[in-house]
Amino acid sequence: MIKQTEILPIYSIIPLLKRHLLLNDNAILEAEPGAGKTTLVPIALLEEPWLNNRKIVMLEPRRLAAKSAAQRLSELLNESIGQTVGYRIRHETKISKQTRIEVVTEGILTRMLQTDPSLEDIGLIIFDEFHERSLHSDLALALCLQGRSLFREKSPLKLLVMSATLDTQSLEKLLNTSRIHCSGRTFPIEIEYGNLTLKQDQILPTIITQIHHALLNHEGDILVFLPGQKEIRTIKSRLEEQYNNTQLEIVALYGNLAFSKQQEAIQTNKHNRRKIVLSTNIAQTSLTIEGIRIVIDSGLSREAIFDPNIGITRLHTRKVTQSESIQRTGRAGRTAPGIGYRWWSQEQQSRLEAQPTAEIYQMDLAPLVIELARWGVDSVNELSWLDTPPKAHVKQAQEQLVQLDILKDDSFILTPLGETIASLPLDPRISRLILAANSVQSQQLALKLASLLSEKDPLQQIQQSDIEKRLSWLSKGTDNHTRQHKKLIHQLSKQIQLHSHYQDDNVFHEPLETARLLANAFPDRVGKRQLSKDDRKTSYKLANGRIADLPIEDSLNQSEWIVAIDMGSATTAKNEVIYLACDLPATLIETELTDKTRQQPHLTWAKNEDALTAKSRTMLGKLIIRESSLTHVSRQEISQCACQYIRAVGIHCLPWDNESRMLQERLNFLHENVSRTAWPSYENTLLLDSLEAWLAPYLEGTTHKNHLKKLNLKQILLDQLSWKQQQELSTLAPESIKAASGSNIKLDYSSNPPSLEVKLQEMFGCLETPKIGGVSVKIALLSPARKPLAITQDLPFFWKEVYPEVKKEMRGRYPKHPWPDDPLTALATHKTKRALIHK
Numbered sequence: 001m002i003k004q005t006e007i008l009p010i011y012s013i014i015p016l017l018k019r020h021l022l023l024n025d026n027a028i029l030e031a032e033p034g035a036g037k038t039t040l041v042p043i044a045l046l047e048e049p050w051l052n053n054r055k056i057v058m059l060e061p062r063r064l065a066a067k068s069a070a071q072r073l074s075e076l077l078n079e080s081i082g083q084t085v086g087y088r089i090r091h092e093t094k095i096s097k098q099t100r101i102e103v104v105t106e107g108i109l110t111r112m113l114q115t116d117p118s119l120e121d122i123g124l125i126i127f128d129e130f131h132e133r134s135l136h137s138d139l140a141l142a143l144c145l146q147g148r149s150l151f152r153e154k155s156p157l158k159l160l161v162m163s164a165t166l167d168t169q170s171l172e173k174l175l176n177t178s179r180i181h182c183s184g185r186t187f188p189i190e191i192e193y194g195n196l197t198l199k200q201d202q203i204l205p206t207i208i209t210q211i212h213h214a215l216l217n218h219e220g221d222i223l224v225f226l227p228g229q230k231e232i233r234t235i236k237s238r239l240e241e242q243y244n245n246t247q248l249e250i251v252a253l254y255g256n257l258a259f260s261k262q263q264e265a266i267q268t269n270k271h272n273r274r275k276i277v278l279s280t281n282i283a284q285t286s287l288t289i290e291g292i293r294i295v296i297d298s299g300l301s302r303e304a305i306f307d308p309n310i311g312i313t314r315l316h317t318r319k320v321t322q323s324e325s326i327q328r329t330g331r332a333g334r335t336a337p338g339i340g341y342r343w344w345s346q347e348q349q350s351r352l353e354a355q356p357t358a359e360i361y362q363m364d365l366a367p368l369v370i371e372l373a374r375w376g377v378d379s380v381n382e383l384s385w386l387d388t389p390p391k392a393h394v395k396q397a398q399e400q401l402v403q404l405d406i407l408k409d410d411s412f413i414l415t416p417l418g419e420t421i422a423s424l425p426l427d428p429r430i431s432r433l434i435l436a437a438n439s440v441q442s443q444q445l446a447l448k449l450a451s452l453l454s455e456k457d458p459l460q461q462i463q464q465s466d467i468e469k470r471l472s473w474l475s476k477g478t479d480n481h482t483r484q485h486k487k488l489i490h491q492l493s494k495q496i497q498l499h500s501h502y503q504d505d506n507v508f509h510e511p512l513e514t515a516r517l518l519a520n521a522f523p524d525r526v527g528k529r530q531l532s533k534d535d536r537k538t539s540y541k542l543a544n545g546r547i548a549d550l551p552i553e554d555s556l557n558q559s560e561w562i563v564a565i566d567m568g569s570a571t572t573a574k575n576e577v578i579y580l581a582c583d584l585p586a587t588l589i590e591t592e593l594t595d596k597t598r599q600q601p602h603l604t605w606a607k608n609e610d611a612l613t614a615k616s617r618t619m620l621g622k623l624i625i626r627e628s629s630l631t632h633v634s635r636q637e638i639s640q641c642a643c644q645y646i647r648a649v650g651i652h653c654l655p656w657d658n659e660s661r662m663l664q665e666r667l668n669f670l671h672e673n674v675s676r677t678a679w680p681s682y683e684n685t686l687l688l689d690s691l692e693a694w695l696a697p698y699l700e701g702t703t704h705k706n707h708l709k710k711l712n713l714k715q716i717l718l719d720q721l722s723w724k725q726q727q728e729l730s731t732l733a734p735e736s737i738k739a740a741s742g743s744n745i746k747l748d749y750s751s752n753p754p755s756l757e758v759k760l761q762e763m764f765g766c767l768e769t770p771k772i773g774g775v776s777v778k779i780a781l782l783s784p785a786r787k788p789l790a791i792t793q794d795l796p797f798f799w800k801e802v803y804p805e806v807k808k809e810m811r812g813r814y815p816k817h818p819w820p821d822d823p824l825t826a827l828a829t830h831k832t833k834r835a836l837i838h839k
Contacts, residue, residue, distance in 0.1 A: 004055055008036030013182045014044045021124075021158055022050060025176035031164045032184025033330040035161050038128055039072045042101045045124060046084075049809045050158065056101045056125035059109055059140065061132045062255070062282060063089040069128075070094075090425075091491045099333035106136030107122075111425060113143045115376055118151035124158045130171075131323065133358035139368055142383040143375060164330075165323035167355055178365050186333035189448075194343035200317065203298055203343065204231060208238055209342045210296050211276065215248075218339055220293020221275040224387060225328050227302040229254050231457075232278045239276065253279035256456040257485060284327050288334045293648070295332040296341040297325060299777040303318050306364040308396035311524055311544050312576065313364055314568050317370075321353045324835070330379045358387050364773050365389055365397040366428050373412040374422040399664040401466050403523055403596060424495060430454060434492070437612060448474055453565065456483070457580060464554035465581040466555050467518070468511060499659040515584045516592055523596050524582060525564040539575065540564065543621030548576035552651045559583040593620060601630055603637055605645035612641050635700035642699040643691040646708075652682045653708060660713035665749035666733040667717065672752060673773045674732055679725075682717065696719050697821040709825075732773055740766040753778050760789055760806070760816055764826040769795045786816045799823050 086095030332338025527540030
């Protein structure tokens with residue numbers, strides 16, 4: 001029996017939704033904030049005939065939202081949680097044989113699908129708050145669609161996607177259905193724009209000012225949206241300095257907060273004090289916090305963005321999108337009229353991005369690849385996705401999982417270890433850490449490390465990276481924080497007890513074992529200390545190729561080798577900053593990481609060196625473990641290294657002589673003037689770009705600069721031509737042409753058109769300008785002293801218009817040489833008049 005409640009907008013579309021699901025397997029419900037979709041839709045559909053007494057599973061994006069939704073549903077049924085309505089969240093389950101509505105977090109559904117792809121006892125899956133586009137929800141939807149097509153032909157699994165703000169066009173196409181829209185029910189909300197243009201470091205002071213203004217001018221509790229914990233702590237500290245506990249109740253709300261503290265933050269204020277909730281985007285959707293009448297929005301959201309090139313996730317602070325800002329402000333009107341503060345302008349609001357980017361484009365896809373491998377795909381394209389996972393991210397995930405011994409090669413095939421890891425509801429690295437244990441003591445240490453890595457760093461404030469300090473804190477601590485970790489250790493132990501059995505303890509030394517376990521879980525984060533001129537930090541090069549820094553005050557800064565467990569930086573930062581690490585004895589690299597190293601020949605020929613240097617390197621990722629001289633190198637490797645040297649120094653380092661340069665120029669002339677396709681370009685830049693194609697075969701024994709000097713470049717260039725081209729070359733671009741005197745005169749192809757220097761008398765009787773490749777040659781007509789008299793590409797014009805003047809001037813200066821009145825009928829010669837007479 002449903003408990004009587006206020007009439008909510010969702011009631012108006014329930015009949016339409018029921019009819020739609022009776023006739024269709026998929027439905028999309030776009031319900032505006034306050035419509036009541038989360039708490040009323042599951043109950044309204046519980047007795048539908050197509051459900052046939054099977055369960056409804058509803059996904060919520062966060063643990064707090066899942067538990068709150070289950071609580072609200074149970075209250076509407078006048079029942080306790082665990083009866084008709086139950087929930088399953090991380091490390092906590094409350095269901096019974098009576099349970100027919102299960103509210104779960106998204107990862108739980110993925111586990112259910114992997115265990116039973118048919119989901120025979122489930123009739124409907126509801127994807128709530130789907131606009132958040134989490135990686136798990138996208139994966140679960142894709143698995144549901146394929147699982148249904150393979151196993152549920154007779155009684156199809158029905159899917160209902162619900163959201164407050166969602167671009168439904170692509171979703172409608174994927175599910176082959178149209179959306180059902182439901183208006184919301186929120187009380188009037190006045191939005192106050194600050195019309196400011198602020199930098200990020202100016203926003204927090206403005207937020208504090210807005211809080212003061214709201215406290216003075218409006219009634220009700222205040223919800224403040226901030227990007228992260230750091231900002232929450234800053235605002236909380238400043239408010240507590242100005243207001244004592246009798247005036248205000250100031251609480252934080254964020255994802256890593258203890259679950260009990262999260263629940264306290266959203267519960268009704270019992271102390272008759274105004275409450276200020278300082279929250280990340282965890283309160284953006286799903287949750288209704290009683291008493292909130294005022295929302296102050298920082299306009300910022302912090303999200304994790306994975307860089308597949310280096311395998312590191314960075315936190316990035318960005319502007320909110322339009323949909324996010326609407327949802328945030330909507331929190332003020334859930335129970336009464338409210339007001340929303342935005343420091344920016346209405347015009348700036350209209351220019352915000354419409355929707356946030358789906359996590360599938362920004363997250364580490366290693367967990368997704370494991371799930372796909374466990375599902376049994378050969379390619380991500382086998383599933384129907386709302387957004388297909390990016391190829392580069394998938395490839396990087398596969399490479400990482402191969403390094404962790406979870407996948408075979410770059411495939412979707414799990415190793416035996418990978419099969420075990422895939423069955424654990426843990427991050428792949430955490431699972432790898434635990435399963436690297438080789439004794440009872442080792443496993444207990446691994447569980448401690450896993451608990452520390454699964455939660456917020458308990459000693460973040462000490463600004464020391466050593467993991468051993470955390471282990472010491474965990475062993476000695478007696479406060480609530482350490483008790484929470486010990487509870488998590490117990491939960492982890494229960495989850496993995498079937499996977500680890502040891503007969504005898506090995507010799508155990510905790511710091512050494514800590515390093516061994518972490519090196520197995522983070523082989524790509526093994527780092528070697530680098531020489532640095534900066535005395536404020538110690539830099540380490542990591543196996544993934546990244547440079548990461550430790551402050552000089554850090555106790556690990558003298559370690560030669562480390563494992564960088566946690567690090568981060570701004571998106572544009574040159575180096576990472578190490579937050580958590582452990583010392584790594586060099587001996588462990590030889591014993592634990594040998595299977596992850598590879599031998600790699602390394603040939604170098606620096607610009608300022610005369611000869612090639614060959615080394616054999618033992619590599620861990622991009623990290624050099626050791627190197628030694630290499631005695632045997634293949635001819636191909638030598639050739640490749642020589643090409644790199646030539647490219648670095650420049651094409652001029654090759655032994656160009658006049659003949660080879662002229663051949664290059666002739667070939668370029670043919671490319672430009674005869675055929676760009678038949679005759680390729682031999683310009684210097686293109687020759688450098690294509691060294692491997694034309695020069696490499698002649699460099700197979702080239703290990704010294706002196707070897708380069710012996711190359712016959714003219715013959716090498718000729719060898720690039722076919723036999724037919726070599727024959728055509730002398731015709732289309734001859735080295736020389738015969739002057740009218742009979743002399744062979746060399747052509748100059750260094751410029752276009754080709755040029756010719758010839759004594760004027762040798763061109764007597766030449767009626768037409770010579771042509772090469774259809775281009776008139778540029779002729780420099782020389783005096784007997786070989787000084788230019790004229791340059792022309794039009795000999796007929798020269799003889800008629802210019803020669804008469806030249807003849808007048810030159811006849812007196814060079815009387816021994818012929819200067820006939822009619823050069824067109826005169827005998828061409830290179831001799832003097834006297835020599836001609838004696839002849």
